[in-house]
Amino acid sequence: MNAKDLTIAAFQEHIRQRYEKVDRERGTPKTFLWFIEEVGELATALNGTDRANLEEEFADVVAWLCTLANINDIDLSDVILKKYLSESPPQGHK
Numbered sequence: 001m002n003a004k005d006l007t008i009a010a011f012q013e014h015i016r017q018r019y020e021k022v023d024r025e026r027g028t029p030k031t032f033l034w035f036i037e038e039v040g041e042l043a044t045a046l047n048g049t050d051r052a053n054l055e056e057e058f059a060d061v062v063a064w065l066c067t068l069a070n071i072n073d074i075d076l077s078d079v080i081l082k083k084y085l086s087e088s089p090p091q092g093h094k
Helices: 009-044 052-071 076-084
Strands: none
Touching: 009 052, 009 076, 052 076
């Protein structure tokens, strides 16, 4: 697979298939802490000069967001379509 063929839905499903059992056992509160830790690592990487690390941290944040969505039964593609790609997307800032 290449980057142009990857979809949000496909990646979320990959995360689900690979990690769902342990993710659900960990639960939302602990998983959210892992997610926030990754966001912190991304913040640090954004202030650095290591491009490879920056790319890894972006990927980690997306993976943990998919994990949170999965264990809360949220289809990210669906909610993104509804909120940002509908006939009346939000106006102004996010």
